[in-house]
Amino acid sequence: MTAALATLTTMRVGGPPRAMVTATTEAELIEAVRSVDEAGEPLLVVGGGSNLLVADEGFPGTVVRVATRGITVPSASACGGVLATVAAGETWDDVVAHACEEGWSGIEALSGIPGATGATPVQNVGAYGQEVAQTIASVRVWDRHEKRVRTMFSADLDFSYRHSVLKESMLGPDADAGAVTPRHVVLDVSFQLRPTELSQPIGYADLARGLDVAVGDRVPLARAREAVLDQRRRRGMVLDAQDHDTWSCGSFFTNPILPVAQLEELVARAADRLGPDGPVPPQFPSADGATVKTSAAWLIDKAGYTKGYGTLEGRPAGLSTKHTLALTNRGSATAADVLALAREIRDGVEEAFGVRLVNEPVLVGLHL
Template identity: 50%
Template sequence: MRFADLTTLRVGGPVADPQEARTRADLIAFVRAHPLTVDPASPLPVPDVLFVAGGSNLLIADDGFEGPTCLIRTTGTQWEDPDDHGRVRVTVEAGEDWDTFVAATVARGLSGLEALSGIPGSVGATPVQNVGAYGAEVADCLVDAHVLDRATGEEQVLTPEDLRFGYRTSLLKRSAARVGAVRYVVLAVTFELEAARDSRAGAGAATAAVRYRQLAQALSVDLGDRVPVDAVRAAVVDLRASKGMVLDPADHDSWSAGSFFTNPILSLVDGPAGRVTADAVLPDGAPAYPVVDHATGEPDPDVVKTSAAWLIEQAGFTRGFALGAGRASLSTKHTLALTNRGHAAASDVVGLARHIRTGVEKTFGITLVPEPNLVGLTL
C-alpha cells in the first residue's frame, strides 16, 4: 500500500504500518494505544502517527511514513426530527465522505451546506481547517465536534466557541501545528440545518441565500436572493468541475489537494505607527476582503485578506506553469491548485510549490502559507 493510492494528489511512498478503524470504538482504541506522551507545548520534529481519511489535504513524502497510520473508515449518520423552528440536527461519523453527506442533506430538503458541495474529503476533516467555499463555511452550521484528546485520553465535545474558528483554521489545526502532531482526533461532528418550509414539496422547497458573487452569476440571481438548495448544489458542482476541483480520474487538473495556498491575511496594526489602511500593506491593485471574526460575526478591523491567486499570477506564474519535465504543474484551469500530471512524485509537487512561494515572496514580500498538511516534506 502506498499513500499515492490514498490521497487526491496521488503521490506519496509506502504505508509502513496501516491500521484500519471501521467503527468509532476502533478509532478510540487506536488513539488510546498511541497517546501524545510529550508536553503539548513542546514541538515534535515529526508526526508520531498519521491519520488518513479522504486524503484530500495531504502531501506525503516519496519515502512514505514509517510510523502507524490510522485509516479512518468510520461510518454512520444520525438524523434528528425538526425542532419547533424547523431546524434539524445531524451527527455524522468522522470517516463519512463529505460530499455524499452534503448530497444527503440536500435530498432531505435541508439548507446550510449546499454551497460546500463537491469538496473531496471526510466529514471529520472539515472542522479542522473550517472548510469553506462560495460564501459558506463549516463554522456556519456546526453545533459541536466530538473529539478524543490524545494528550489526556479523554473524549470531549467542543463547541464553536471552544474551536475558535478562523479563516481555514481552528483550535484543532493550531494545536497540531504547535505540538508537531495531531492532538485532537475528530470522532464525529454535529450540524444544525434548516428544514424545508414544506417537507412534502421535496428539496426544491428548501431555499438558501446566495452569498457569493460568482455563484449568484451562475444562478442568474442577485446576491442575497434565496434559491432552492438543489439548484445551489448543482451550480456549485458545475463551478467546481469547471475549475478541476471535482475529483475525476480522467482530469489531471483534479489530481490535486485543492487550493494549495491559503489567501494571505495581513495585519493592519503596525506597532508605533498604529493602525494603517489596507492600501498601505497590499500591493497596488491587489484585491482586499474583510475577515470575519467568528466570535462577533463582524469584520476584524485589525486584518485584511487578499487573493493568493492574484499574487501568484502577478508574480508571473500562469495556468499550467511547470518546472523541468512538467510532471507537476499549476492547474490549466486556475492558479491556486498544484496538480499531478500523471507521473509526479511528491518531490515534484513540493519543488513547484517552493518555486512559486519564493517568486511571490520576492515580488511582493508576502509569504504564502500551504493549506495541505506536509508529511516528511518542508517548503
C-alpha cells in the same frame, strides 16, 4: 507490503507507512489510536486524504485510516431545526448531497469538496460564501492527552478563516517524525441545519451569476448544489480520475490576511510591477478594519505563474490549467516535484509582492 499513501491521497503522491490500520467503527478508531500512543509510535490519521502532501519516503509510523460511517438525526423540528450527527469517516460530498435531498439547508455551497467529514471542522472548510463554522453545533473527539472522549461545542472551537482549535493543536508528539499529528481525533460532527427546500442566501458573486440571481437571493437546494458543482468542475476542483487538473490538494495556498500597512505596501508594489493603471489586488476588509484579506490566486497569477504553469512545459508537477491555486500531479509527479513547484511559487510571489504565501495542506515528512 503496506500500500503507499499515494493510493489514499488526492494528490496521489507519498510512500508507504510502516504500518496501517483501518477503523470502521468508533471503538476501533479509539483503540487504534490508543494502541499507537501506548506503543510510543508516530501516528498519522487519514480520512479522505484531500489535504495531505506526504513524502516520497512514506511515514515512519502507523497510519490510522478513518472509515467510520453513519448519519443520525438526534432532533428535528420546524422551530429548532435539524441536528444531524455525521461519523468522521463519511465522505463529505455524500453528506452534502444527502442534506440537499432531505431538505436540510446550510451546507449546499460546500458541494464537491473532497475528503471526509471529520476533517471539515479542523480546517473550517469553506467555499462560495459558506463555512462549516456556520452550521457546526459540536464535535466529539478522542483527546489523546486526556485519554478520553470529549464533546467540543462551536464556541470552544475558536473558528476563523481555515482555522480552528483542532488545527491549532495539530503540533503534537510526532512533529519530529514528520507528521503534524492531532491532539484531538474527530469521532463525529453534529451540524445544525435548517429544514427548508431553499438554499441559504447566495453569498458569492460568481455563483449568483451562474444561477442568474442576485447576491442574497435563495434558490432550491438542488439547483444551488448543481451550480456549485458546475463552478468547481470548471475550476478542476471536482475529483476526476481522468483529469490530472483534479490530482491536487485543492487550493494549495490560503488567501493572505494582511495588516493595513502591509496591504498598502502590496498595492504600491503592484503598481510598480503592473503599472499605475494596471490591476489592483482584491481587498476584503475585516469587520474591525485592522486587517484585509487578499487573493492568493491573484498574487500567483500576477507574479507570472499563470494557469498551466509547468504543466504546459511538460513538467511532472504544474499548476492546473483551470485554476492557479491548484498545484497538480500530471501523472508521474513525486512529492519532491510538488514541493519544488510550491517553493518556486511561494518565493516568486514574495519577491514580487512582499507577501509570503502559507500552504493549506498538511505536509507529512516535508518542509516548505
